[in-house]
Amino acid sequence: MFDEIEDDVGTDLASKGEKLVEYIRNLKAIEDAMEPFKESKRELRSDFVKNGFLSKEDISTITRAYRMLKKNESLEDLAEAYQTLRGAR
DSSP, X not given: OHHHHHHHHHHHHHHHHHHHHHHHHHHHHHHHHHHHHHXXXXXXXXXXXXXXXXXXXXXXXXXXHHHHHHTTOOHHHHHHHHHHHHXXX
């Protein structure tokens, strides 16, 4: 009887181990595929700052506003955050 339980536990652990490895492989593949897009985002930010179109603070504010809107946060919170950031200059 105990041998059966040990076999089930061993099988469960082996199966979980396989799933962990599978997850890591898939995660790595996704992150590798995303890297060119991350680099493009860094270049976009750098180009806008280098060309004097926007400051780093402007980009930070814009990014924060974009993420708030993406999360469907209230426009009042967005306006408050914007005013706070504008006052901090």
